[in-house]
Amino acid sequence: MSEIAIEDIREAHARIRERIHRTPVLTSARLDELSGGRLFFKCENFQKTGSFKARGATNAVLSLADAEAARGVATHSSGNHAAALAWAAGLRGIPAFIAMPRTVSRVKLASVERLGGRVVLCEPTHEAREAAADRIVRETGAAFIHPFDDPRVIAGQGTAALELMGDVPDLDIIVCPVGGGGLLAGTSIAAKALRPGIRLFAGEPEGAADASLSLASGVRRPVEHPSSIADGLLAFVGELAFPVIRRNVDAIATVSDDAIIAAMRQIWEIMKIAVEPSGAVAFAAIAQKKVAVAGRRVGVILSGGNVEFDALAGGR
């Protein structure tokens, strides 16, 4: 597989732009004052299906040849990629088969089914999810669309930064969350191509700090039993994303669950918008002063907004 380049991200954007939202970039005088920087929030919580995942999934689905697409798409995911792939498949009128752990919340399951996804429940282990997806692919001939370790997905995720830098061309820094690394890799490719001097930082939950460990040691290193309230960021950083991140990203800051909850709360109370825990991690890194933003123009990716109303008060 050849390297993902800015041209791939531009092509992805041309392919998906009529189907997705060009999400707004919001600012807050008060959060600028609190952080000391000038913050530009890219609001992917307002994206179709509630997260940036709609970008990569739509790019992947629309990239398929007709004969391939006709057999549908498949993935394993308990979260935003599942909803995004179901929605993107619906745009093309093809089936989406989604392997989900049987422990998934009723709300998430209902959301994927409402979007037309055909859910196959499996045991809640990574191995069982992969096996279930493999079986679906064998039986249906559906095209497997990985949540992040897929060049079409990474190129799609990079379109958020392409839009952000179109709206705010003179950013000094972008801060982005990292889980499997698809968003961070795509963002960094777009940002460095458009503005080579820009600096890239990521936020990662302390309890799932594999990307930070891997960046420090230079080789991909998983953590055992990753755990965080930011459940969208538990994945092990992907094989495709990692070399891109090594090349482009200056540092990955880890943040505690308490810091993530505090960041959600500040975004909610001051900006009046809902972000899910994973979506608040980049801002949490700034609020915790783990990324220096004083006097800088800073793009902050708010990656998603799928948090349940009842889950807020205690932070869960």
Next chain:
Amino acid sequence: MSEIAIEDIREAHARIRERIHRTPVLTSARLDELSGGRLFFKCENFQKTGSFKARGATNAVLSLADAEAARGVATHSSGNHAAALAWAAGLRGIPAFIAMPRTVSRVKLASVERLGGRVVLCEPTHEAREAAADRIVRETGAAFIHPFDDPRVIAGQGTAALELMGDVPDLDIIVCPVGGGGLLAGTSIAAKALRPGIRLFAGEPEGAADASLSLASGVRRPVEHPSSIADGLLAFVGELAFPVIRRNVDAIATVSDDAIIAAMRQIWEIMKIAVEPSGAVAFAAIAQKKVAVAGRRVGVILSGGNVEFDALAGGR
């Protein structure tokens, strides 16, 4: 006092537009599907100080002659008008004296003080608040700015509809919350002037249904002990606003607190934005099918977003 006209609202907009946010108009395919209409949400929850009240307060403060302004402004309010007036006075560098009930929440008090408001605590009765404000005016010579029963305030509140109809000129209906009636009166003046065939509806809490009762009987009628989770809508509909509302508004629908909470939840979960209970009342009237929107293009005023994070889970 002469009648408030569209020219007053245009002048107000020219006066305040550089100081306030032109708030976005958001749409949601899913809420359209659920309601059967095409909904355009005017997001005053993103306005300066978190509500539309910044419009009227800023118009009033900037309308003062220099000599008058120099003595400052005063009001009584426990809510959004207090924060808005403190903020607007700060723009002009003049003091804002705010009579607040001593039972006000710590968060609201801190918010007004952070904005530079000089708070005078008083007993939590309407009479005590008015007496405290009167005393401040006598002692300081400050200009009293009523929360809604003031033509400068009503004209300022009408600028939200002016912007909305600039962005979406072909609305069939606007739905707006009603408390003291300043927003509803201003909105209706702007809407009817720009599009005479438009229909105006309001949502009001069941527990504070004075405007609905008054509209039905043709005379202003208070309710005893108004009570609702929508604490911004407890005021008795104003003398200036009421005749305007009688002339322009087709109907006022009442909604229960449960319906208001359900509306907040839907807006939060689907649109990913925070609205306070009062801010969700117009949408609640639509969701409860108390305003018929099928096949119509409908402006919905989300009036404010000042809800505390911890106050959400139980709805309070």
